[in-house]
Amino acid sequence: MIDLSYDFIITLQSEVLRQFGVENLQPNQCKHLTQAIMNHTGKLVSETTLKRVFGFAVTQHSFSRYTLNTLAQYCRFRDWEDFQNHFYKKQFDHPAGQDASKWDDVRRKASAVSHYTILTLRNRCGLPFDNTISRGYCLQHIEKFLESKYAATVLIAPAGWGKSTSLVHAAEHYWFGRAPACPQDICWFINAHAAGSLLLKGFSLSSWLDNQLNLGHGDNFREYFTKHADERSGRLVLIIDGFDEIAMSADKLKLLYNKLEDFVYSNELHPWVKVILSIRSSTWGEVFHQSHQYPAFRKYWYLGTEMDEETNTNIPPLTDTELKSVLYNFDFDPATVRLFSDSFLQKLRHPYYLQLFCQLSNTPDHSFVDENLSLFEIISRFIQNRVFNSPANTFKMQLIEKLLKLLDMGRAGLYTDKSGLLNQNADYFPAYKELLADNILVEENLSQEIMFNVKVRFAHNFLLEYFTAMHYVNLHGQNVSAPLLEVVLADFPQSPFRIAVFKWLLRYAITRGQADGIRDFFRLPLATSEKAHLLEYVVLHYQQEGTHQEQLSNIFPPGYFRKNPFGQFISDDFMHFKKRKVLNTLLSMAESADDRLKIRCNLFVMALMQLDAEQCEIELTNIRKLCAGEPAAEMWITPYAAFLFIYEYLKFGQIDEEMKDKIYHYASCWNFGKQKPLSTGEEAVYRALCFIFLLLGDYHQLLLFTSRLFEQHPSILFNRTDPFRLMMLCWKAQAHIHTGDVDSARRLSCHVDSVLKHYPAEFYNGKHIETLQKIIAAQIHLHDQEFNKAIRAAESAMDTAQKLDFKIFALLNYSILDRIYHQLQMDKQKKDAQQKMIVIRQSTTFIQTLPGLVEH
Template sequence: MIDLSYDFIVTLQNEVLRRFGVNQLIPGHCKPLSEAILEVTGKLISETTLKRFFGFAIAQHSFSRFTLNVLAQYCQYKDWDDFQAHYYRRTASTDTSEHPASQEKWIEIRAKANAVSHYTLLTLKNRSGIPFLSTVPRQYCLSHTERFLESDCVASVFIAPSGWGKSLALVHTAEHFWLGKDALYKKDICWFIHAHAAGNLLLKGFSLASWLDNQLHLNQGETFRDYFEQYFGEKGGRLILIIDGFDEIALGADKLKLLYTKLEDFVYANGLHRWLKVILSIRSSTWGEVFQQAQQYPAFRRYWYLGQEMDEECNINIPQLTEQDVKTVLYNCKFEPATVRTFSDGFLQKLKHPYYLQLFCQLNDSPEQTFIDENLSLFEITSRFIQNRVFNSSSNSFKIQIIYKLLDLLDMGRNGQYADKSVLLNKNAELFPAYKELIADNILVEENLSQEIMFHVKVRFAHNFLLEYFTAMHFILENNMQISEEMLQKVVNYFPQSPFRIAVFKWLLRYAITQQNVVAIQQIFVLPLMVVEKANLLEYLVLHYQHEDNKHTMLKNIFPPEYFRKHPISSFISDDFVHFKKRKVLNSLMGLAEASDDKLKIKSNLFVMALIQLDAEQCEIELNNIKKICSAEPTMSEQWITPYEAFLFIYEYLKFGIRNKEIEDKVYSYARKWSFAAGKPFTVPDEIVYRAMCYIFLILGDDAQMLHFTQRLFQHYPSILFSKTDPFRLMMLCWKAQAHLNTGNLDAAKRISSHVEKILKQYYSADFFNAKLVDILHKIIYAEICFQEKDYSKAIRISEMAMDSAQRLDFKLFSLKNFATLHKIYQQLEMEKQKRDALQKVEIIREGTTFKQAVVYLVGIA
């Protein structure tokens, strides 16, 4: 542990760096530096000692005189005393020449404090998982500190779980207010130390007051209180004491309680002094075990400032990173803004946890590493997190025992998310240390629901994806680390269709991939899963192999010739794949497709994607591909209208304003030409045509025909009604709701809209991008319903949400459709500025597409 009396540690570090010839040291430099020191001095300082000296690891003990002497000799001084004497004389000379004698003591004290504080800053910066220059100050922490400084409280704390970024938040805070180049309060003296340093002193018998007296070298009988009281009255300078790292696990419970007791005595003894402020960083688990007990005293709240965001149940008073914080860090880590804009809300939400953001940046920290798809990244982040916090722990067996007991109590999530702490631990004392680590490391979370008459603490996994991971691992362990058909079927039967079941199967699929178990992968894809589940699994598989050099060969090995004839790709992909992030996946699947239906389904999705993005040139490319597929398949000519003809009508109408009369007649003759057979499912070409016809009625503005068409569709294909999560069914329901709305049947539209909203909330998750197309269309329709019911505030909120989603996903066609509703709302509410801004966005879309007629037909602006 560093001796706080060493005032020139940072100066010695800088001298060593200058002598070594580098401006900034990295861990990789420590070995050659050790060799350079040996060559100059003939004495060996180990690589490990140098890492501690330069702050790449916590120094648990004082630097030996031998270490300091050798480093001083490397810098061409006689020894450490000679080094200190040289710089003390130079500093003293400068200070006395620039400052009056009355300030010499203050300058000397500040120099001591700065030396210690800068060493602490350097240590914490070097230990940052993300390069410190890429991190950002958290505005909430700065505001929290500002409010604390303005209050009458003596002490404040940053309380959060491990990995929350508390230490870096303190570094940014200390630099912002006291230790930075442009610090706000340069008159203050700031001592920034680690809890290990403070603990070592206090455990030797020092009190904080006696330590400060010792550091100040005051006149006999004078105390630090006398000195600061006088100086604060004359100059306004305060004493700021920052202590980082109150960690029960690292320090030990007994030591920490003693340290807290002495700290508490110090705070209460100096509670009336306006010149003293103490700031700590504390893990939530430590706060709950040690500090929170003090809240029973009435004085606690008078002396301690906990902030506006204090969550008493979870013991957290620092919110996670903001979305802008996350994006700034990603930009600083050289992520392209265009890439960051593609991140989903769900993924950005997870990156708000500083430790997950750190792991994600580390996944992409090498020049040759391209961006890892967020769907894959989430699983890699989770895997690394669990590896670091559970499996690499010395108490891993106890941790795993606790985790699987919790899984048992939760019945793998079927009994909810919470279990009683008393039942989980069952008075098993040998589990307590491992349990405390799981809480401290944010694997598990306690929520204190205790009341005056009963003690009641619930435990849950900190994040749902941890529950998903351990659930999948439970089934693998139960099956002797193997994936079998019987085990997979058990998982299917154990859980209902849900995003949770999809995630569990993704972990099983990932395990099969890492084990190179081709048979297991094939077995997963023939399970009786819903289309949306198979789509997500297939996407994950393709994305995984897209990051491999021989990706196509690997996929061919998994899906050999004829495989997709037995298990058509068209049964896996749906409207969920109409998303710009899916284009690479669809193109990879095209290389595996053998049946014409599969090729047609893939190319049709790519056409619809280009259509919604109003990319006329890409639409033309995909249209030509669809024409070739239709021409090569004789059965296509037997249809009353082919997918090529339906898409051709849309393309010509939006591009040139031409209504192909022959194709239009075919479209409107569906009622006569449809050949329905009771119970017969429609084919892939049928589904493509039906989807295309809805877009035709949309751009033609024919709501009556849209209503009639969707009614007939559900009437003659009743099986669709039973596939309630099928994106095709949900899309058709949305078109039907819109047709009802525009033909005056508000109640029917509202009823269908409520049903779709219920399905989206119950079955779809932001983690997997599911039903984005349906979700945006539903919001557009729902906003129009609210408008017709004269609930304008809700209508504008929903419509603007739809516009934001459509713009981020580049769904220009839906942006234009939504503008028609938004324009009416702005006009009704006389919001002229917003209306002008929206018109500018429409103009940008018009200028960015050669589908010039789209604005005319969808918005009504020539």
């Protein structure tokens, strides 16, 4: 009889461990077990074989009789037959008068097989299995299938999507858990490696199933239990995991599928026999998808509600709840997880990226795990595992280089024809199939009846960004230099794509210690936002290293930032509590008074937005020193004086009338005939003035000030992506609303919204502009009496404001929600909003908190 089932493999494992003297075997103990077996039997069972026996390595075939005999002899039995006979008699002997049913006998055999498969898959899981979660969709998919008339179903997804893990959770839920949902079913859970070679040798699933009756009369399993339905207490479910992970040619894979298809279609008269497969998207498109034209296929196969025909996937990404559950299982602080951006969480919904993230973040007790660095490390590790560590890496890189050329590095679009990429070159086919299987490339079949049309693209845009950057590195001798950067600058316009390519090049220079190359980035004529992103990445990287100050000093020696001040690109986008550590590091590197003033002003505004009176006072003291040490500027008031006015008003409820008069006469100090760029001090004062007019509730003056500011500095209007410009437009829109010109506010709000949406979420990291824009949009919807839209906008703004801990925005938003609830007579929600405003006021030592904004 063929040892496909490993009937007593679990028993054999237990006996070997008992003889070895341990309860649980670890992979590193297999070497010692090998020696113990050698000492007792005089025979060698290799460490690798033992890892397969105990489920730590993939089993691609049945265990040899030599291995089974040797392990049985180690357990004090004559051979494997003696071992089986002993435990078969012990396991299946029944009290007098009680005969075990044939169904129960087969279920015991199936349980032994399935438990071994489950153990193997648990050990092969990329994460500690107990930290994984059961996928709600997969359970629902299998439940619907089991209750349907379909004969087979399949979980289709790219490699690393968690198909095997989902099947283990489903098997434990329905058949093998402590309280299984379907205890009367027979579930035969096998790995395709165990069955594949046998099936190709002529072995059939039908004949194997018949043999499990063990009667020796050639009984047909399905016909027997159909005829004797009273002996059958449930369904027979055959699960084959990793159908396409067997290393074989396409022809053999199709032969294997044909055998499986014969078995599925022969179950029409036996609806209680069910088949569940897991398969990669690339194999589904190549082998199974061809059967879609046959009516029989749709009659027998259940594909589920989430089947995407273009990408050949029927398992959706992880839900936010599932994703966060896994992170919590790894002891990530819920407060930390709540701070992850939506774009970062969206990427982690891909199970393989989540797995890499959890593996890389081996110190999850940190107060915050930086998204920027983590994402680049995840992608780098993913490509290393799936491309560079592959035996076919040479052909894979040749294909990727050809795809980059056909796409013109993305400038010619994101898709190319499959025929043009492969060009009938047979050498490329295996590597191409691996790239599809590993989710590096994706096929989209757009063929019609009269035309064959298959397009190929990178599975994710960040793969295109990575390989584009590495293409330029290879062209310039693996060295990041000024000529390389100038080529990239000339080849691509300002865009998020260019920033991403520059970041990959910067990471390459950092990891290879190319200090000159790192400095070359900051000599380029880049946009303010681009330099800000790059400088932040450098600082973040060395902060992770621990000795950042020394390493940064080696890259940026004394005098570097005096000649190349960075204050010009420390923009409002650094207005984020996550940036505080970066700003403090930059402060230690700053050599010009302007740079130090810019950072201190940003830190003060952040503390102000959080209504942190104590931190405001600390930053105010430092700003006073900076302003006192500089010669008198042309400005009519200093940043220190403007911020001090705000602080004293909020802290003590006092208004310095002399300073107020000076503030209100800003226009008399402006020279409208002289055009010059904003200085650091001017930008700080103008930002402070907006807050002052807001705090005083003087929206007429806020409107007048923002209008005149754009007249005084028209160049601001032409820098579309400048966060300072967008913030000023938001304050102007806020002023329009409160002065009755809602149409003007609507135009400004829509403009800011379109700019923000034009760029990916990572472009504006600060999020405070987006939050303020949504607050303004909520007010406009409230004016238009579109209450549902108003509530959605306000709640979205509130979610971000709470993540950022920007209490000023939270108060603004609660005041809007308060008015919405008042209009809708939602007394409970209105009371709740008012209570939360009280909580915010009580959380700060400021005695004034936007007093003019809480009136109805």
